[in-house]
Amino acid sequence: MISDTLLSVSPQQQFNGATIRPIAASEIHGIAFYNNKLYALDNRNGYLLEVDPITHNTKVLNSNHWEDFIGVTGLAIADNKLWFTSRYSVYYCNLDDPDFKCELFIRLADRVNGVAIWESSVYVSSQKAGTISVFDRQNAKEITHLDAPGIGIENITIKGEDLWVSDTLEQSVYCLDRATGRQKFSLLTPFECPTGLTFYHDPETDQDILYVSYVNNEPYIRDNPNADPNHELVYRIETFIHPLYFRYYPQDHYALSNGYLVEMTYVEELAPLDPIELKNLEWRMALPAQTHRQKVHKVEPIGLPFTEIIEDGERVAVFKFDTLTEHSRCIFGWKALIEVWGIKYNLTPRDCEKLPEMPPDYGDRYLVDNDNLAMDTDIIKRAAAEAVGRETNLLRKIYNIRNYVYDRLSYGIKPHIDTPDIALRRGVGSCGEYVGVLLALFRLNSIACRTVGRYKCPASALVHNIPLKPDYNHVWLEFYIPGVGWLPMESNPDDIYEGGPYPTRFFMGLAWYHAEMSKGVPFERLMIDGVVLNKQQVSIGNLAINHVQFTILEESSPS
Incomplete structure (x- = not known):
């Protein structure tokens, strides 16, 4: 019998937590x-x-x-x-x-x-x-x-x-x-x-x-x-x-594995490209989220003070500017001490045979086209039907859609993100375009889902106390199983072979190096007098340069 208690001990208790490197081994x-x-x-x-x-x-x-x-x-x-x-x-x-x-x-x-x-x-x-x-x-x-x-x-x-x-x-x-x-x-x-x-x-x-x-x-x-x-x-x-190191939670269907205590900083360097004048501006930044696999120990401001608010149950930092012009220069952001672990859910199609109803408000939030998903185009409608065929089991439908998208997309980075219909027709997409296609096909099949992210720590788990800088931001998604909750799924890293077979390591799983930001709210947005400014009015990318940094402090056992 596998106990639901920790089967491994803390790193300090055995061999001083040392990585074993046999001499001369290749x-x-x-x-x-x-x-x-x-x-x-x-x-x-x-x-x-x-x-x-x-x-x-x-x-x-x-x-x-x-x-x-x-x-x-x-x-x-x-x-x-x-x-x-x-x-x-x-x-x-x-x-x-x-x-x-x-x-x-x-x-x-x-x-x-x-x-x-x-x-x-x-x-x-x-x-x-x-x-x-x-x-x-x-x-x-x-x-x-x-x-x-x-x-x-x-x-x-x-x-x-x-x-x-x-x-x-x-x-x-x-x-x-x-x-x-x-x-x-x-x-x-x-x-x-x-x-x-x-x-x-x-x-x-x-x-x-x-x-x-x-x-x-x-x-x-x-x-x-x-x-x-x-x-x-x-x-x-x-x-x-x-x-x-690991711990298994049988009642909640997931297991945690090796984690790390990480210091993450997110900072904006204000350097507007175009003439601009904004008064009474609120600059809102999502803060790290508390999840099954991520524990937030503390958050503190960098450069300028912020006030913290709660939006839809999530933590958001608010920086206020009386006047912001093209001559304004400063840095502002946050530093967080977080503990992150690998997580893997263990659910089978049989666990998803008789599920309760989805919460009533989820349909309006997670089944609609609220992010340029091109759900009304013929190519996306046809793909949504082809991907699931006659399958009725929720988990199998999700798995089939994932494999369908992997069969039709190859990974590639571009300077901008196209809508799912264009990405699917082109056959090449970035992580954000993979997410867009997956969201559209899921939602057309009545599967509640949402975009999450925002960065990955460079996967250098043995490099401690040295600042590490990711090259790109990253997004993935979560899908909702009634009675279980939100489960993670990577957008593209499992698409490693043309035509498969595809691994399932990140299907209902995330590696330790994913840093999760507040969910269900935008990562960053600008507001004046309670009104959100859109990209046509002002682009955050034209206002500031972001700086992201991770420092791995020590290894952590999920005890």
């Missing part, structure tokens, strides 16, 4: 704890590494047999036997055998990726087959097979009655029922491309801590003395092992 695929030692497979070099998790002291155990381990992925250790997968086969050998004399356990028709041992059963994952097969350990006969939860290369481990699966493309770890394969919940990992996972039992705290390995391409500036100019942008492979 690409770690497959990890396992055994007798308080960490074992890791470096499949690029063919090394079987033994790592002290505290000092990171690293040994190569297969010094004379490393060629046999090149390309090896899955790793499991049970009863002093080392199990691993290589290409189409599963092998095992004695862990203390210096010659690593391996025996073939089974050879399969499809390439295999991960392996886990539980008593008399051997679990083997295969991305090609899309399954996790279960074999009898004594005779290698297949007992059953389970559907793999994601679409990427999956590695596996077992703890008690639970089968845990990491997926490289889904950026996720899944907790499945070991016997049936039923998904209990899933977790977003704080880094991309998880390649292995294992549990460590801390005898001092009697807690089980989940560790995940990662392999990524890291951009960096190389100083090349033979080139002119001497600085070059290149990529290098980065690999490490990091604890995955």
